[in-house]
Amino acid sequence: MNIRDLKIGEQKTVVCFNCENICGKLLCMGVKPGCKITLLRKTNFDKTFYLRIDGSRMAVRADEAAKIELM
Amino acid sequence: MQKNYKIALLGNPNAGKSSVFNLLTGMRQKIGNFPGVTVDKKLGTALLAPDFSVTLIDFPGTYSLFPTSSDERIVTNTFTNPQDENYPDAILYIADITQLEKHLLLLSQVHDLGLPVLLALNMADAARADKIEIDEKSISKQLGVKTVVISGRTAEGMQDLKRELKEICETSGDYILGKTFLRFSDEEKNAAKNLREKFSQQSDYQRVLIAHHYKKLPFLTEADRAFIEQNAPLESLKHQVRGTMQRFERIEPLVRSSVTRPGDAPDALTDKIDDIVTHRVWGLLIFFGLMLLVFQAIFAWATVPMDWIDAIFGGLTEVVNDNLPDNWFRSLLTDGVIAGVAGVLIFIPQIAILFFLISILEESGYMARAVYLFDNLMRRFGLNGRSVVGLVSGTACAIPAIMSTRTISNRKERLITIMVTPLISCSARIPVYTVLIAFVVPSVTVWGIFNAQGLAFMGLYLLGIIAALASAWVFKKILKSEETSFLLLELPVYRRPIMKNVFLTVYEKTKTFVIEAGKVIFVISIILWFLASYGPTKAMNEATAEAAQVIETEQLTDQAADNVLAAKKIEASYAGHLGKFIEPAIEPLGFDWKIGIALITSFAAREVFVGTMATIYSIGSDSDEFAVRDKLREAKNPKTGLPVYTWVTSLSLLIFYVFAMQCMSTLAVTKRETKSWKWAGIQFIFMTALAYLGSLFVFQTFG
Structure with a gap:
């Protein structure tokens, strides 16, 4: 599953990224396998996701959200 | 003489770099350029001891030495090239204690470069409030980097910071890098070895970075690139991932052993605020409420100081007129110089107020939420969540609005925002609309409550908004971008804005406008004055004679x-x-x-249209809009005897002013913000073309 499958308030652990392009960027920002991700809220039409990633907060688009595999 | 040491300020976005920069340099700041890019470089002088000052260079906030945007690329370019003009003697690295693990990644990379580094653990006050305890000695020892604990907000620890910085500068010549944080893979070892001869001034890690990024590093020659391709290419992603993971594997236990957190529920207040502020419905309402406040501030409140400026320069003109003989010099002084300076200074209240509000929104952390809310909508038009602020401010004045796009980090989205913002009807169009709308729409009440002219006004505003979004969409299709568009946006914890930062931002924005855009506006003012005051001698003499005749016959x-x-x-x-x-x-x-004359002179500013029309129809340029309107109503075409200002002509003229780039100040600001005349030129041409075609369509269809 990936972030798009999360329900609001649900928490999962990052397994891997299925896209090379943003993998490097995500790693630099401290999003790495083993991180705990909680979906806090979404914008209208589920286009942008508001996440808590370990101790910090981050917004990602649906496109990027689909690239973060969770378990 | 003390050596002029250069210190680079580095850190992740939101680490509080600018607060530290402001604390160290105060008003001793200036803006320069990084070579080859349109990113501002902030330079400042910091007095570390009574007789010891250094130059501080503020680099764009970045997450790692593996850049994904051109802002971040500046850091990699500079720090792999000891010949670079910005290559420092030492590095001051700012890290947020409350997010230490993330912030130490770049530090560990910077450490490996081979430059002396001072680590400033920032936000000590916030950490204390969150009951986070930190053992900085242990961090310093484990990282092999000198460390101080500071707070950019309360200025605590600044004396220690200055002392350590001074020491690190003085010993920078003898600094030798111990063990690198990264344990090189065999390929990396190989690359470092193969490049040792060619890049003899660099450290091993710098050579590894060159092998990673050689395709994009501007200081390399084609021969260099070919050499690296042959001898030391490092396939970027694999090595980057391995290196990053390895660094985190060392950073994690390091942070765990030196930082104690009370629990893992960070800052519940931010969550509470965001429940409302980023709510699907309330969030949008709050945003529009805030924008209404911004709009009100620049549209209504700014007029008070603007009237003062107007009055001061009006008074000055009178004084000059009363004390100097009526000749070309007086005319140059009043209509050229004073008008030009006033034309620049009149914008200061709007710029200062807008940036005061925007930097409060930015500093508090709200702006990131606005991006979250509007990213999807704006992206369809090639814009950014932050573009909303620019577009809304554009209804008051395009100049501060364009300057506010600085916070958009994606170059293409920022450029498009700059290009389309002047299409939003600004306050300078109001006098023109007021004069002309009466010719098009009668002042009658429709549907019981609405004034038809008011509705027409709204229609013109809507037309501007539609044109802006449509042009943005076209630009999005035309412009190529090498940056892939993605949104990985940190939503920082809400913090009370640091007023020192807010005021320095206001000061810096205002100063930049007055100096940079002011020069252009001033020159164009003088040119327009010349064009309107001088003509071929024969024609001017004839005009004077004709006027004398008319005056005499008509008494x-x-x-x-x-x-x-x-x-x-x-x-x-x-x-x-x-x-x-x-x-x-x-x-x-x-x-x-x-x-035609009015179109030319109102290039100075749209509102000049009314004054010029007044002059042409000889009713005195100080008349108000309504006197001009009455005069225009009487104007007849000498050949046909029909009125010149029919509703079609007026509608055509209205449409022209909705679209046309009739504002030299905006062009000057576009030039300044894009750092090239090219985009200012494109903006002028596409808007004028839009205006021409719009008017042509109207007049040919209805005329």
């Missing part, structure tokens, strides 16, 4: 006589000739040469 009063003379003179001036020259081009739009 005019002094005031009326002056008005007639001014009207004849502007007709005979170069501007008048230009107006006649462009008449064939604007005739299909329904305009005559008189409107």
Whole structure:
């Protein structure tokens, strides 16, 4: 599953990224396998996701959200 | 003489770099350019001890030495090239204690570069409030980097920071890097070895970075690139991932052993605020409420100081007029110089107020939420969540609005925002709309409550908004971007804004506008003054003679006589000739040469249109909009005897002013913000073309 499958308030652990392009960027920002991700809220039409990633907060688009595999 | 040490300020976005920069340098800041890119470089002088000052260079906030945007690329470019003009003697690295693990990644990379580094653990006050305890000695020892604990907000630890910085500068010549944080893989070891001869001044890790990024590093020659390709290419992603993971594997236990957190529920207050502020419905309402406040501030409140500035320069003009003889010099002084300076300074209140509000929104952490809310909508038009602020401010004035796009980090999205913002109807269009709308729409009540002219006003605003979004969409399709568009946006914890930062931002924005854009506006003012005041000698003499004849036969009063003379003179001036020259081009739009003159002079600013029309129709340029409107109503075409200002001509002219780039100040700011005349030129051409085609369509369809 990936972030798009999360329900609001649900928490999962990052397994891997299925896209090379943003993998490097995500790693630099401290999003790495083993991180705990909680979906806090979404914008209208589920286009942008508001996440808590370990101790910090981050917004990602649906496109990027689909690239973060969770378990 | 003490050596002039250069210190680079580095850190992740939101680490609080600018607070530290402001604390160390105060007002001793200036803005420069990084070579080859349109990113501002902030330089400042920091006095570390009574007789010891250093130059501080503020680099763009970045997450790692593996850049994904051109802002971040500046850091990699500079730090792999000891010949770079910005290559420092030492590095001051700012990290947020409350997010230490993330912030130490770049530090560990920076450490490996081989430059002396001072680590400033920032936000000590916030950490204390969150009951986070930190053992900085242990961090310093494990990282092999000198460390101080500071707070950019309360200025605690600044004395220690200055002392350590001074020491690190003085010993920078003897600094030798111990063990690198990264344990090189075999390929990396190989690359470092193979490049040792060619890049003898670099450290091993710098050589590894060159092997990673060689395709994009600007200081390399083609021969260098070919050499690296042959001898030391490092396939970027694999090595980057391995290196990053390895660094985190060491950072994690390091942070765990030196930082104690009370629990893992960070900052519940931010969550509570965001429940409302980023809510699907309330969030949007709050955003529009805030934008209404911004709009109100620049639209209404700024007019008070603007009136003062206007009055001061009006008074100054009078003083000059009363004390100097009526000659070219007086005219240059009043209509050229004073008008030019006033034309620059009049924008200061709007700019200062807008940036005061924007930097409070930015500093508090709200702006990131606005991006979250509007990213999807704006992205469809090639814009950014932050573009909303620019577009809304554009309804007051495009100049501060364009300057506010600085916070958009994606270059293409920022450029598009700059290009389309002037299409939003600004306050300077209001006088023009007021004069002309009466010719198009009668002042009657429709549907019981609405005034038809008011509705027409709204229609013009809507037209501007539609044009802006449509043009943005077209630019999005045309412009190529090498940056892939993605949104990985940190939503920082809400913090009370640091007022020192807010005021320095206001000061810096205002100063930049007055100096950079002011120069251009001033020069164009003088040129326009010249065009409107001078003409071929023969024509000007004839005009004076004609005016004298009219005045004599009609027995005019002094005031009326002056008005007639001014009207004849502007007709005979170069501007008048230009107006006649462009008449064939604007005739299909329904305009005559008189409107042509007004189009030319109102390039200075749209509101000049009313004044010029007043002069041409000899009713005195200080008349109000309604006197001008009455005069225009009477104007007849000398050949046909029909009124010049029919509703079609007026509608055509209205449409022209909705779209046209009739504002030299905006062009000057676009040039300044994009750092090239190219984009200012494109903006001028596409908006003028839009205006021309719009008017042509209206006049040919309804005329």
